[in-house]
Amino acid sequence: MTQPAGVAPPIAAFFATIGFAALAICGFGFTSLLTDTDVIAAPGLGQGAGIVAMLLSAVAFAGTEYGAVRRARFPSAGWVMIATVAAYLAGIVFGGVVTGADVALSVSAAGEFSLSWYALVLAVTSAVAAWAGIALRRTRARRPEWPWEHEEEDE
Template sequence: MSPSAGVAPPIAAFFATIGFAALAIFGFGFTSLLTDTDVLAEPALGQGAGITAMLVAALVFAATGYGAIRRGRYVGALWVAAATLAAYLVGIAAGGILTGADPAVAVGAVGDFAVSWYLLVLAVTAAVAAWAGIALGRTRASRPQWPWERADDEE
């Protein structure tokens, strides 16, 4: 049996993106519990801003994560995290404006998020998930096999 070429970049990016979204949502919830604050504390934004921000961040994470996985360099995780943070901030503003909030309120919410613990949670989550995706793409492991499936045992 030939050594595996690793997990295909699209599959590794898919799993990393799902992991990023799950970890970010968990991290936001846990941080909210610990700090007794809301992720987006401005009530005029509604839920649309948070949903839009997470969707935009996940899409940017997937796109930049795919590129980082294809390159196979772990430093790419930092660039993925930076792009994901920027996308989340833009998503807050865009989501707030799309849901009918005053643009000044939406931009203010971006500023509040940018100086909160939630930004750190999002940055760490994006970097860890991107690193895991890159590691998954670089692995040379193959699927597990039963002893009788191995080619060297057939002789």
């Protein structure tokens, strides 16, 4: 099987990861605005859990996206999505425990997050960004050219 002639896998994975983080943060903000709720609504958990969760999910996205981009198969975006959501949930628990919250509170917050609109937003943004990274790798597009750039070759 020949490799696609698109963008190099590390570059495509990098751009997809940056896009994922931007989309997820923007999506969380708009979801919070529309539902008038907090992303992680557990009193006593603090902001550390959300920060750790987002960082861990971005790292998981980057690692799995690199593998998906190297394979250049669109169904791999589903695995990237699953790994990213799982990493976010693990990040809530780990971040909560590291910042001094009770383990039960951290697990409860992760469970509450998994049943919220925010989990759907995270899943959709990771799937869309993963698909875009794979598409970037598979593209055979070249730089744009004006019609007159190759006039001398046509003669």
